[in-house]
Amino acid sequence: MLYFPRWKSFLIWVAMLGSIIVALPNALTDAQLKSLPSFLPHHKMTLGLDLQGGSYMMLKIDRAEIVKERVETYIGDIRSRLREAGVRYSGLAGSGQQVQVRITDPAQVDAAKKALNELLQPISTGTVMGTTIREATLEEPETGLLRIQLTDDGINYRLSSAIGQSTEVVRRRVDELGNTEPLITRQGTDRIAVQVPGLSDPQRLKNLLNKTAKLTFHMVDTSMSPQEAANGRPPATSQVLYGASDPTTPYLVEKQALISGENLVDAQASFNQQSNEPVVTFRFDSRGAQRFAQATQQNVGRPFAIVLDDKVISAPVIREPIVGGSGQISGSFTVQSANDLAVLLRAGALPATLTVVEERTVxxxxxxxxxxxxxxxxxxxxxxxxxxxxxxxxxxxxxxxxxxxxxxxxxxxxxxxxxxxxxxxxxxxxxxxxxxxxxxxxxxxxxxxxxxxxxxxxxxxxxxxxxxxxxxxxxxxxxxxxxxxxxxxxxxxxxxxxxxxxxxxxxxxxxxxxxxxxxxxxxxxxxxxxxxxxxxxxxxxxxxxxxxxxxxxxxxxxxxxxxxxxxxxxxxxxGMNLGVDFKGGSVIELRAKQGDANLADLRTRLDSLGLGEVQAQNFGDANSVLVRIAAQGGGETAEQTALTKVRGALENDYEFRRVEVVGPAVSxxxxxxxxxxxxxxxxxxxxxxxxxxxxxxxxxxxxxxxxxxxxxxxxxxxxxxxxxxxxxxxxxxxxxxxxxxxxxxxxxxxxxxxxxxxxxxxxxxxxxxxxxxxxxxxxxxxxxxxxxxxxxxxxxxxxxxxxxxxxxxxxxxxxxxxxxxxxxxxxxxxxxxxxxxxxxxxxxxxxxxxxxxx
Structure with a gap:
């Protein structure tokens, strides 16, 4: 083993020198790297979030929400098809993964089945192999009672499609923030991992990712007052929605949307030339511009509502037809909120709400x-x-x-x-x-x-x-x-x-x-x-x-x-002193912005938030504190709600150096x-x-x-x-x-x-x-x-x-x-x-x- 031919010695030297050359950029500053010859490697190791700061979030799509959306879609499709076929029915309702309807005339059962047959056809999964799945089945447990059952395969397909679409929407939203090298990956069947290095405002990112951003335009129903509709029974074709900036203000709007945000091609934050207030300008594609022009021509003098995620942003009156395919959304915007709304509209709507089930911010x-x-x-x-x-x-x-x-x-x-x-x-x-x-x-x-x-x-x-x-x-x-x-x-x-x-x-x-x-x-x-x-x-x-x-x-x-x-x-x-990784909850490392941390005052503030068991102790030095918050009841969103309360109570006096939030499912x-x-x-x-x-x-x-x-x-x-x-x-x-x-x-x-x-x-x-x-x-x-x-x-x-x-x-x-x-x-x-x-x-x-x- 002690004899080494020259070629072996040469390879050993190559391995050592190659390692030095490849590892060298990690010891140099960016300015020094730029001065190196182009033929030398310039790539450094990527630093993790715990070394350069940033946020990691695990987002989850609720399967129950996908099921609910599909059930509502089937109810609407069944209603329209039975009406078109002239079939009389009653008791159309959904529960769990099934929708049932009773055909009042037994002689029309076959006609009803024929009308609903299109809803039962296999759908293509879009794979190279041309695989199809059956999304729903029809059964008749008793004469005249038709029951459509959504299959697990169909729900899984819709969930997978929603995850794929959501991943792309999330990627566009994060890219719009201008952060370097974000990493967005699909995790399992219902989750998306988002890693954003160097992010200084994780709360803003969560606000962007939590919103579905479904933008729709509706006519305002003036047949009765919103207060009367909210206290009584609104018309069947209308619904009561509340304002985004003032949640106590009700609006009675028609359920049918004139146009949706799917037809938007651009949205930018700008300023109103007259009032100098922040607004969001938008522009439709050709189809959207045509539909928007037609709707405004037919409703001059009437108010219409701009609705984002079931919240009314504004309800202006149509003064004249808008035929250019563009317009603006005004409201109680700040510069940042206008920018965020523009980001959401440009990136597109999510097919379902994303919930943050795990967060680690440094x-x-x-x-x-x-x-x-x-x-x-x-x-x-x-x-x-x-x-x-x-x-x-x-x-x-x-x-x-x-x-x-x-x-x-x-x-x-x-x-x-x-x-x-x-x-x-x-x-x-x-x-x-x-x-x-x-x-x-x-x-x-x-x-x-x-x-x-x-x-x-x-x-x-x-x-x-x-x-x-x-x-x-x-x-x-x-x-x-x-x-x-x-x-x-x-x-x-x-x-x-x-x-x-x-x-x-x-x-x-x-x-x-x-x-x-x-x-x-x-x-x-x-x-x-x-x-x-x-x-x-x-x-x-x-x-x-x-x-x-x-x-x-x-x-x-x-x-x-x-x-x-x-x-x-x-x-x-x-038992052991389990961390949040295994029992859920939150760990927050704080540093006092001025002087030493006041533990007594800190505990008093945290106790007033009603978050259950909360511990606060010095961590390392006198101005650093480690806060532990026990797992909150109330589902996956409860941990994020608790963190929001803590931020609101402490962010003026303390720097949030590290945040770890783990929901019950992840733990x-x-x-x-x-x-x-x-x-x-x-x-x-x-x-x-x-x-x-x-x-x-x-x-x-x-x-x-x-x-x-x-x-x-x-x-x-x-x-x-x-x-x-x-x-x-x-x-x-x-x-x-x-x-x-x-x-x-x-x-x-x-x-x-x-x-x-x-x-x-x-x-x-x-x-x-x-x-x-x-x-x-x-x-x-x-x-x-x-x-x-x-x-x-x-x-x-x-x-x-x-x-x-x-x-x-x-x-x-x-x-x-x-x-x-x-x-x-x-x-x-x-x-x-x-x-x-x-x-x-x-x-x-x-x-x-x-x-x-x-």
Missing amino acids: GPSLGADSIRAGVIAGIVASLLVIVFMLVFYGFFGVLAIIALIVNILMTIAILTMLGSTLTLPGIAGIVLTIGMAVDSNVLIYERIREEAKSGKSMIQSIDLGFNRAFGTILDANVTALIAAVVLFYLGTGPVRGFAVTHAIGIVTTIFTAFTLTNWLFAEWIKLRRPKQLPGGIRTGIFDFTGVKFMGIRRWTFTISGLVVLGSIVGFGLG GELSQTATIGVLGALVGILVYIWFRFEWQFAVGAILATIHDVILTLGIFVVSGIEFNLTSIAAILTVVGYSLNDTVVVYDRLRENMRKFKRMPLADLIDLSINETMSRTILTMVTTLLALIALYLFGGEVIQSFTFAMIAGVVVATFSSIYIAAPILIVFKMRPESVDDASGKKAAKPADVSGGAKV
Whole structure:
């Protein structure tokens, strides 16, 4: 493995230089990028909303609203068709997904069925395959009673069409705001995800997205006063609507629209030349202009109402025919409200109302703070790991540091090329890579040291060290990669960002550990031709020999069992401090605009809003406050209503730095997805270890991992630290780390089982743990150094994430020794004692191990 032809060396240099060139733009300002030659890459990683500020919203179309709209459409169609056919009927009404009508003359039932047959014809779904669906079926439960049932397939088709149309309308509305690089994507069957970086006014965006923007023009009914109609019974052809600016003002308008906003081709905010008030001018297409001209010609002197989403914007009198196809809408507009209305009209109407079921907003100042905290945490973690490696490995530590720097550069370069979004948990993934990447180097170095101590030459030791460490490193990293992949597919938003950076870090670690580090060793040997290990390697202080770890396995099993049972009982009785991700509600981070935050005054204001359980506490410093609002009853819109009240009460005195709002439907789905994610990762790892080892190893690894997950959850129960979506990412990473540690022990145990076929299993396990203890300690310390730096300097937002990982690393190290290994004895991997051919007991490990213990 120490021979590298020139072409391999060339490719390694190309990979390193290419990574530097691709990653370089991320360290430059926009002005510096412009000065670079055009042939060099200019693309940077996209910063997530938690780093640059902005808003993420999940919008949902209510299926019930689609059903209601379709039922009303069928009622209207049935009425018109039966009238055209001269069929007498009664009791035309809709309920749920069905419409029924009674034909009063039994002799006309067949004629009624024939008239309604057109409504039952299959409709095309518009796909390439020419698929059709039947939207409604007709049945006659009793003579003369016709019942039309809307099918689920038909409703699903209408819902899908509404989502597709709404996605485009939302995209046009967001684009009209002029924000850079908004991301609008369809999510599932009934949702749209909207991500707008750098958005400074999320409330304005919500106002634009919440409005259906169905614009219609109606004649005002002057046959009776609006007040009389509102208090009594309006004419059958008219309805009472209320004003948009003054909701107490009623208007009696005809139900039939003269013209709708579908015929608009343009709408702009401007000023009335006479009154200098903001107005909205509009222009129709040719068909709309013709219909508008005809309507105004026939109704000169009569008032007509301009209606937006069932609210009357204005009701001017038609002074003269409007034949130019254009006009203006006046009302109590501000400049911004006129602009917003023009945006809505230009973008078109939504087919149904969109409800915000999840919102995550980060202010630009908090984003800048997060970047600063992430960079500081990364620098501190790097320095700690570098110092640690230099102290304990000397020259070998220098080689590991070179590999680590290249590893980080390659990770950033790949993220840049993929166009990935870097989030704060993504930075945490890079910091974690810093801590865990040296694990591969430690495995190789300890193997080299072990071979050298057994008397082999330097070249043989290095060659065998790389060869024998390869399988262990591969198994350990693949198990961690499985957890990262599951996290990516089942996670959302920032959690996915962590999964991506962690997965890329695992892949680049394998490359730098085996290809780059191997090449560095080859170049060192070529230049220096060493005969022995270089000075400065001090890891021998962690060498263990003859320690009987399995001698206390019954005690450790008992203690672990009691702690696990206590964690389960605590979880059942007290539960965890669940964040809004899992129980719904709102989390708002505020910063006082002047001076320190007054918690007493803040709580008084919030209590007066009638929002139920509200908590307010200092967050980080004296002028920052974290407000938690319990989930509101009353459906998906209740959370947004509560947030609007809080904004109205506090926005004059406080800056809204971060807002997280999760509705009940989303929180339930996140809980389910999180559970499936952990179980899916465990199953995937079980299959892999079963494939690579024997079934006892797979069962032992999974039981040890379950032990680690339960204890980590127990730490959340005892500490009361908030358990949120990033905590799931932490647990899955602990799963990967736990398996990493366990696989290292298992791999050495499997190797020793081949060497010492007659040794009792307990002694074999003790021997294997002793030989790998130096690696276990070194890896745990380097990982903890990086995590502690992340916990202390990474900011408040991810403290629960790093706390869980710190606890998980300690628990995982314990379980790899005292849970995963002794379980093999329970499952009788090998009999407790093995006799040799002469009938004597097999030698103890100290007599047969031969080589040095590492």
